[in-house]
Amino acid sequence: MKQLKIFLADDHLLIREGLKKILAAEKEFIVVGESGHPDDVIDYFNKEGADILILDLNMPGRSGLDVLKHVKRIKPETKILVLSMYPEDQFAERTIKAGASGYITKESASEELMKALHKIAKGGNYVSNSLAEKLLFKKKIVSDQKPHEVLSDRELQIMILLAQGKTQVEISDELSLSTSTINTYRSRILEKLNLKSNAEIIRYAIQNKLI
Amino acid sequence: MKQLKIFLADDHLLIREGLKKILAAEKEFIVVGESGHPDDVIDYFNKEGADILILDLNMPGRSGLDVLKHVKRIKPETKILVLSMYPEDQFAERTIKAGASGYITKESASEELMKALHKIAKGGNYVSNSLAEKLLFKKKIVSDQKPHEVLSDRELQIMILLAQGKTQVEISDELSLSTSTINTYRSRILEKLNLKSNAEIIRYAIQNKLI
């Protein structure tokens, strides 16, 4: 049987090690690389590539979503399983739209991880039942859309960084953008969400469990 | 050799499973229980108890710190190793004060986890080198009073206004003081509470129900 090459992207070493041990139980999977840095992930996929990328969304700097899109662009055949800390509904939809094959949270059991992996290995998609329900339900009831869902990906990314208390300068460095650019995103976020200051951004983010 | 009973408290199942696999490598340790819910942890220690509690601070509801104190009260002989997502030295200090025997982050390697476990199993304490340094440089804060209780009245007043998102200019107008004055209070607040930005002030204030 051909082994499937898996790359682990998660910024917590302890978690990567745990995942490796879990994956080691099945001979079908072999971990060929791992890293906690977005850039490493991109580097690796530029050069080597793997069958499956297990990707944590919460890496520092460049957002997980960015990495996802990048990998999908340079190696479209890569299957990506997103592993997030956040309760499903916040990000799941965006990641699926961006090309992920599956989305599970760190609250999942390892059986669920395996199920998801097997499914996407065969070319399928995997989302938890509860998430699937929510997504279906949402199509119909547009009304209870959270305000921040109208933000573009970039805007949401900036919003979260701002909410974490990063300064514009830090963010612009991290993303290699001009501070003006960050500032423009900020303005748009304030406008779209009808907020007035970073303080309100933080409170909004805390209330909506974005951070 | 007597095995040491370990209880795992972390709200991410996947992480608990990873930890179990890692711990399984050493016969000295045996995982006797696990849970992602603070209340379960407390229940367990009310009834059974274990030698070591590996505790994630970021559990939902009742804070990890709460759990820590509770367990220490009902079973003071329990050794507690705190496993946090946050690099924040802020938390570290409080957890140690609250009775934890060690503090490591999820960025640690599993070797570090083992080192920490062995050390505290023998009755020692473990903090990472970098953290130890930081703690040395910091001045002592008295017992278990809330950090913000060391603020002077004026400082607390300013802190609350800042936490509400008021700008220095607004505050100085409101109080008929120079913005410089407000700024000085702010600096002192940051120093006393060991915070670094307004964002942290806001989070601190929300967490401590100051606003």
Place this chain on the structure above:
DNA sequence: TTTCATTGTAGTATTTTTACGACAGGAGAT
């Protein structure tokens, strides 16, 4: 009683943030 930390207050010099305007590329609508 001298010393020393704490508090309330402010000025100055830099950095940062902010408001605003600008522009190009893509997607949808007409």
Place this chain on the structure above:
DNA sequence: ATCTCCTGTCGTAAAAATACTACAATGAAA
């Protein structure tokens, strides 16, 4: 095809925040 909105990007000028330094009054400690 053309128009228009949205997105991603940036620059500039003005406003605000920040890091320092400073100093007097109070009060506690030695």
